[in-house]
Amino acid sequence: MNTLQLCLILSGLVFGIGLAAALARSSAILVLLGVELMLNAANLNFIAFWRFGPAPEAGTGVLFVLFAIAVAAAEAAVGLALVIALYRHQKSIRLQEATRLKG
Amino acid sequence: MNATLVFLGIFILATAGTALSLHNIVRSVLLLVLSWFGIAAFYLWAGAEFAAFAQALVYGGAVSMVVLFAVLLTGRGHGDAAIAPPPPGRLVAALLAGGAVAGLIAATVIRTPFASVSDDAPSLPVRRLGALLMGPHAAALLVTGVLLTAALLGAVVIAAGARDDKKGPP
Amino acid sequence: MNDGFTAHLWLIPALPLAAAAIGALTPRNGRLVAAGAAIAGILGSLAVSIASLVIALRAPGAHLHSNFTWFDLGAAQVRLGWLLDPLTAFMAVMVTFVGMLIFVFSVGYMKEDRNFARFFCFLSLFAAAMLGLLVANSLLLLFVCWEGVGLASYLLIGFWFERPEAAAAAKKAFITTRIGDLGFLLGMVWLYNSTGTLLFYDGGHGLFDGGQLVLLNAHPVAATFFGLALPVSAAISLLLFCGAVGKSGQFPLHVWLPDAMEGPTPVSALIHAATMVAAGVFLVARVYPLMSIDQLLTGSGGHPSIHALSVVAAVGAITALLGAVIAVAQNDIKRILAFSTISQLGYMMLALGVGSWVAAIFHLLTHAFFKALLFLGAGSVIASAHHEQDIRRLGGLAPRLRVTFATFAIGMMALSGVPFLFSGFWSKEAILHAAAAWSVSRLPLYAGLAAVVLTAFYMTRLIGEVFLGSPRSESASHAHESPAVMTVPLALLSLGAIGIGFLGTPAWPWLQSELSGAPMERQSLLEGGALMMLSIFLVAIGLGAGWALYARRARANAGAPDPIEERMPRLFAFLAARLKFDEFYAATFGRLFDALASLAAGLDRRVWGGCVDFVAGFGNFTGLINREADESGLNAGFDSASEGLRSTGRAYSSRQTGEAHGYLKALAVAFVVLAFLAIWGGGQ
Numbered sequence: 008m009n010t011l012q013l014c015l016i017l018s019g020l021v022f023g024i025g026l027a028a029a030l031a032r033s034s035a036i037l038v039l040l041g042v043e044l045m046l047n048a049a050n051l052n053f054i055a056f057w058r059f060g061p062a063p064e065a066g067t068g069v070l071f072v073l074f075a076i077a078v079a080a081a082e083a084a085v086g087l088a089l090v091i092a093l094y095r096h097q098k099s100i101r102l103q104e105a106t107r108l109k110g
Numbered sequence: 111m112n113a114t115l116v117f118l119g120i121f122i123l124a125t126a127g128t129a130l131s132l133h134n135i136v137r138s139v140l141l142l143v144l145s146w147f148g149i150a151a152f153y154l155w156a157g158a159e160f161a162a163f164a165q166a167l168v169y170g171g172a173v174s175m176v177v178l179f180a181v182l183l184t185g186r187g188h189g190d191a192a193i194a195p196p197p198p199g200r201l202v203a204a205l206l207a208g209g210a211v212a213g214l215i216a217a218t219v220i221r222t223p224f225a226s227v228s229d230d231a232p233s234l235p236v237r238r239l240g241a242l243l244m245g246p247h248a249a250a251l252l253v254t255g256v257l258l259t260a261a262l263l264g265a266v267v268i269a270a271g272a273r274d275d276k277k278g279p280p
Numbered sequence: 281m282n283d284g285f286t287a288h289l290w291l292i293p294a295l296p297l298a299a300a301a302i303g304a305l306t307p308r309n310g311r312l313v314a315a316g317a318a319i320a321g322i323l324g325s326l327a328v329s330i331a332s333l334v335i336a337l338r339a340p341g342a343h344l345h346s347n348f349t350w351f352d353l354g355a356a357q358v359r360l361g362w363l364l365d366p367l368t369a370f371m372a373v374m375v376t377f378v379g380m381l382i383f384v385f386s387v388g389y390m391k392e393d394r395n396f397a398r399f400f401c402f403l404s405l406f407a408a409a410m411l412g413l414l415v416a417n418s419l420l421l422l423f424v425c426w427e428g429v430g431l432a433s434y435l436l437i438g439f440w441f442e443r444p445e446a447a448a449a450a451k452k453a454f455i456t457t458r459i460g461d462l463g464f465l466l467g468m469v470w471l472y473n474s475t476g477t478l479l480f481y482d483g484g485h486g487l488f489d490g491g492q493l494v495l496l497n498a499h500p501v502a503a504t505f506f507g508l509a510l511p512v513s514a515a516i517s518l519l520l521f522c523g524a525v526g527k528s529g530q531f532p533l534h535v536w537l538p539d540a541m542e543g544p545t546p547v548s549a550l551i552h553a554a555t556m557v558a559a560g561v562f563l564v565a566r567v568y569p570l571m572s573i574d575q576l577l578t579g580s581g582g583h584p585s586i587h588a589l590s591v592v593a594a595v596g597a598i599t600a601l602l603g604a605v606i607a608v609a610q611n612d613i614k615r616i617l618a619f620s621t622i623s624q625l626g627y628m629m630l631a632l633g634v635g636s637w638v639a640a641i642f643h644l645l646t647h648a649f650f651k652a653l654l655f656l657g658a659g660s661v662i663a664s665a666h667h668e669q670d671i672r673r674l675g676g677l678a679p680r681l682r683v684t685f686a687t688f689a690i691g692m693m694a695l696s697g698v699p700f701l702f703s704g705f706w707s708k709e710a711i712l713h714a715a716a717a718w719s720v721s722r723l724p725l726y727a728g729l730a731a732v733v734l735t736a737f738y739m740t741r742l743i744g745e746v747f748l749g750s751p752r753s754e755s756a757s758h759a760h761e762s763p764a765v766m767t768v769p770l771a772l773l774s775l776g777a778i779g780i781g782f783l784g785t786p787a788w789p790w791l792q793s794e795l796s797g798a799p800m801e802r803q804s805l806l807e808g809g810a811l812m813m814l815s816i817f818l819v820a821i822g823l824g825a826g827w828a829l830y831a832r833r834a835r836a837n838a839g840a841p842d843p844i845e846e847r848m849p850r851l852f853a854f855l856a857a858r859l860k861f862d863e864f865y866a867a868t869f870g871r872l873f874d875a876l877a878s879l880a881a882g883l884d885r886r887v888w889g890g891c892v893d894f895v896a897g898f899g900n901f902t903g904l905i906n907r908e909a910d911e912s913g914l915n916a917g918f919d920s921a922s923e924g925l926r927s928t929g930r931a932y933s934s935r936q937t938g939e940a941h942g943y944l945k946a947l948a949v950a951f952v953v954l955a956f957l958a959i960w961g962g963g964q
Contacts, residue, residue, distance in 0.1 A: 010115065011224050013112065013116075013119070014115065015219040017115075017122070019211075019215030019216050019219065020212050020216070022211065022212060023208040023212025023213075024123065024126050024212075025126070025130075026207060027204045028204075028208075029941075029944055030204035030207055030208065030945055031201050031204035032130065033194065033941075034135060036177060036180055040130065040139070040142055043142075043169075044126055044145075047149050047169075050165075051152065054153055054156050054161060055156065057156070057232075058156040058157055059156075061225065066242050069158045069161050070239070070243070070250075072153075072158065073160070073164055074254055076169070077254050077257075078257065083176060084261055084265045087179075088264070088268040091180060091268075092269060092271055102939065105939075106939060107938060109938035203945065207949065208948075210948070210952045211952060214952055214955050218955075
């Protein structure tokens, strides 16, 4: 078990926690936070491979992480704006109540 | 090096796990911010300083603020931010799902023979990063800029919405 | 040969045709326009006809013509043309002049009729067709105008179509002449087939100025009847003669003419006395070279053969006698004159048959004038006596209708053949002389002589009953003279009835020489001696007998029996019933056609109708099957397919819970499963 594998297992566990949180919690904000955690886990993966994987001199890994952080931040902003709009509509942020798309 | 890694890993996992299992949303958010800082520390340890600073600034600074504002704006009357616990069935299913995915990833990682590399941190001066951003990846930079602008505008529009709820969704 | 003027001959029929078109477009109260157009049209035709007569008389033997192509049928062409020769010119002048006088008369006679404008439109149409018939250089064009004349006759006989008798008479006229026209058409087609042309004169290639006619009889004979051969030209001639039999009211197709008197009297004068019925005579005169050629040839190889002209003479003789005999017992003015017309037409056919077409045309011209005069006079009487036509109810009109009586008497004397002064005498003499000179038989001569007696007799009867004696009814006693618009034409016609005769006396046979194109020798006025004396004697007998029976002792009242009726009641009744021809035809041909019609009706209703019903039933059946297939097959299929789609959709939509957690869970599970499959399932 080398360092890389340890990092990868770590990021996998973080991903699992994020997934479980997104599935288990009913508050929209907490679900979003779970999604953020999952994104962070992916970023962890990238840095791990950049540091401990082959061809570490290329800055691609860091660059990707930077872009991912930026996009994740934007997505968090939009998502929370949506939560606010949802709250305005149904006066709570319980995701179980947001079933307007029910077929 | 592994000791730092293990410590950082445990810190991240603990804060994240606790954060997402609390019933007070404000405390959840604060703990999660801590975990994000932990991830930034990890980046530092891995040698990606710029990424670490970016993580700390963006997540710890901006995203946490946004989340807290959202929490405040969507709170019930007396500011109570308590959230009902999930029913046990769902909790179990969620843990199973999360565990399954994590386990799958772990299993895959363990089985894959990764090559060992040197432990020296690669050098990536900021200047080099800047040159990369403005050079080969300029297009991505611009697109990301546009994306952020669009997201900002969109968030403002969605969050501001209409004066009255009647002009909400069609 | 083509002459410049002949290209303008089309104006003669075209002017009245234009007047008819104007008349057709005028509304019912456009009386002045309709009558004015008609009279103007026929005056114009008269002017052109006189001009054409002048030109034709410059070269009487030439047949000036102008031909044109109507349409092409590939290799063959259908050509029509206009012909100008003395025959055409004299006929055209006569028709337009008499027609003009009758048009003017009609202005007065039809004054109180609502359909005044329509009357003049039809009159102009008739004039156009008749004139077209006269100037035609093609048998086809002649036939077209022939049919046009028949149509105009139908329209005018049935002018008062609200009266069922008039409508029936119009139908009878049309159908009877149609039977004759069928023969005409067959003859025409046979002629075209044999010779390849229907033009009379075509600069050497026409029927009569090429060698076509001789070729006809070069073929074997058409048929053999009772040992007599029938040459091809005779067969064609007899078929064409069928048309003349119908149109000119010869036996056996004469039955329509008396009924045609249902039309207004000017119509009877114009069409059924002077012009249309003469068209048959004109036709025979026009195609005379064709009709006479079988006598010139011995192409039948010595067999005795039927000569077309002999048949014509026989038919004419029978008709002349038939008409005169029936006229003796009629009681309606117009019917007497109608049968008289039939008789005189028989004379003309007789003349044609015995070889003198010139005498026939001479009699046609004189007959036109005095018969039109007699009919218009009768019209004047009828109009004055408030439409009373029965001679038993008239009488004593001479002092009341002086001008009418005077002109009527002139016409009667011309018709009877009162000698020397009146035209009818000279023309009838010409006919009798020609009949006497016929080598085949003397029977036509005897028939003609018998008819002379009868003609004088029944005309004296007519004058005696109508004008002499005392009035026998209210309407007769209140009659007064007709207005000038009616009496002036009468006067003009009586001048013609006297004067035309002097154009053809033996002392100066101008008409005959101009017509035939060969100068005829001038003989003394009394040439023909014994025969002329005999005919004068017979006229005197007829006049005397009529005077004795009808004029000297006038009829007492309307109900008293006729003198002949007293003595021979059964004969008189038989004659009055027109020899029961109508009943005979109804019993034989009428019944035959009724049977054929009911057979056809039954066939149509049951057989063809049954077939149609069967097909309809079959159609219904397939429709039923179609509907069942559609409903249970297609519809049910579609319905079940749609139901399937709907249930699938329902199933899918039940998966759309709208819950984000569910979706995420599904994603996670699917990822795990897929990863398992990819990594450990795919073959590691």
